[in-house]
Amino acid sequence: MTAVVFVGPTLSPKAVSDCLDAKILPPVRQGDVYRAVQEKPDAIGIIDGFFEGVPSVWHKEILWAIEQGIPIFGSASMGALRAAELADFGMIGVGRIFEDYHSGVLQDDDEVAVLHSPAELGFQPLSEPMVSISATISQAQSDGILPPASAVEMLRHAKAMNYRQRVWADILDAVNELPGVPAFTEWLPSGRIDAKAQDARAMLVRMSEHLGNAPAPPLDPVRTERTLMWKALRKRVDAGQPVVDSSVLDELRLDPELFARMRERAVLALLSGEDAVRQDRSPERSDLIKQMEDHRANLGLSRRSDLMEWIEANDLNPDSYENMLADGARIEAAVASRAGLLDAQLLSELRRSDQYIDLRDRAISKAQCAIPVGDSGSDRLRVLMWYFESRLDQEVPDDLDSYAEAIGLVGRDAFYELIEAEYWYCHTETDAGAAE
Template sequence: MTAVVFVGPTLAPQAVSDRLDATILPPVRQGDVYRVVGDKPTAIGIIDGFFEGVPSVWHKEILWAIEQGIPVFGSASMGALRAAELADFGMIGVGRIFEDYRDGTLQDDDEVAVLHSPAELGFQPLSEPMVSIRATVAQARSAGILPPDTSAEVLRCAKAMHYHHRIWPDILNALPELPGIAEFADWLPTGRIDAKARDAVAMLERMSEHLAGTPLPPSDTVRTEHTLMWKALRARIDAGDPPTDRGVIDELRLQPELYARVRDRAVLTLLSREEASRQDHTLERADLVRQMEAHRASAGLSRRSDLMAWIEANDLSPEGYETMLADAARIEAATASRAGRLDAQLLSELHRSDQYTLLRDRAVSKAEQAFPTGQSGVDRLRVLIWYFESRLDQTVPDDLDSYAVALGLAGRDAFYEMIEAEFLYCHRGADTGAAE
């Protein structure tokens, strides 16, 4: 097999073919490198890869390829990130972006992330990568187009944007009065630097030189550790790929009501990600642990082996599972920040879904009973066990305060008053002191 290059928005396929005889594949995702190793390519080049919504390529896949004697090159985007992380283990990084990640000058993944069109439209870039913005601003400053203070403000403004929204017109429109901006806007069409394409071309040239006989620097091969998750990934791929993502989504579309619910949750996830990025909000480890405990409790995954089996059955990696938890934590944070404004919208959604009258009538009936909540003499633990184990078929949460806040309540006391009223309502006319 010839060399393989994973590329998407950074370079067009023709630009790759002009410089290297290679099989051109879409941006790399989890499992792709392991798959192509089976075809024994002469070399693997990684330029683009998926960051969000699709599991990213594993480090172990790359180490596995190197262990099989296949050189792996990386540059520009996902390739630069992985090469910086695996340079000490034999991956060959090429270009300024790789060097900046390796040396710690760059640290954030969003420096190379871009919004792009789907595969059907050729992965066309729809936003500007931050690394290219930095290179362009540096060039304009060197050429005397941008004063130093304006250069710094352009970079600050661009970095504050979510990577989906980084396009030059929006950046310039946000800073119309700064010295040099008008001149910079005139210079930009011919002066713009595409830092990712520049590095990607350099990598292709380096690969071509190697395939023509130029030796690579010696490196120590690190043997891939055969962990449970690595074995699971290999077994899944060796057994044949599961249905494609598009196929799974089409199955979901065949159930319109479920599709609408999942779609709304997916939109909420995207919005919460964008808000966290704008506010530079970093999740604490405790947030992820709390989400994991909640998920394991709801899914009945009490043992670690059960959790690992669930991750494997759902075509996830540990990194993908953590991303799922992080999304849930961001949604929780975004919801909590809007707690005081949610009630009106909740009522509106109940009207829209035709659930309002049923709940209203129940609330009115409960209020008419005038149950003396807090003074009923019913044991609190009994009420909690009844509500969670009998009504919800789950265990009582360890952190009742967090559980209550997630429901828009002030804390556990308010939550207890609510479920005590429900307990009394459901047992009206019965001896609430009798055993159940």
């Protein structure tokens, strides 16, 4: 009897082997379960999986594995999340964390998320999962170490932190004046509870019992719909193409200017995501729709089939595409919330990149230029078409107010003034050159 277990920061390979003779694979990501099924294991266990940076394991590949008659167990982390979502379809969840997600006691993914080291360093956990923090504080209350009010405040503070920053030293430092915290600090090394590890071991024991017993009669699983996205994923995996290929990033690094631009954008996305977590704010559906409309318009994806082809070609699925849109919405929200602080920083960045002097001299020259006032609709249309079609080589945007806000202006009137001044300045410069 053979088993496959996807595990990373929750348990070490030795801890898995102590409970179950299994093939141990890194945290699961999109395509891994489909790939594992090709070896026809007798059971698959999911403990850890990737949440960010790479596409997460797809619900459909788990359902497809169940359809092939392979029991899929889930616990502790990504396994508990997927098991709670797919329990009604035959995935086997094990442990308190799974039960809490399945019952709705837990809802946020960040309850089990942790920062961990790369594969080369063994996926060592670098932060504390919220489920373990909660279990530890609850145990400290039961042992009479923490007063209830201090426990509530400690939990509140930990929950408000980004999951990457949840380490006991920082949590305790922030609440060190609360009653009972000094005693809790002394108790913690021996009293700390690793809730994810407990549930993961329970799942491995359950898998071992399953493999040691006579096989149960096969269930009648739900047939997985053979959608285009599912066929595309299978095609990539079957062709041996990595779902996420770090070599793409190596290609990016060969273009240092593009890498620098993409790195700054990526950092902005990370910071705006952390900002949203701290403020407990998620993008509204209307924000996501606007992001999608802008994205489709920018890339000319007018038909739904064009969009779906683009999603497939970029190794995405509808869920990860929506996550990409959410990144854009969070960036826009973060920028908008700091609009009044950006001007000084923009000037600083212009000086740092040695572009300030040229723009300053141009602004002074433009201010000395006599600019006619054109108030008619035809004048404005002519200027708009000149600016977008001749200068930027793009179509005039449908929503000029949004365009103006995106470049830091208060609305279309301010934008009209900006480009009218540019239009007449450019034409005055051209006329002066012709006269010479």
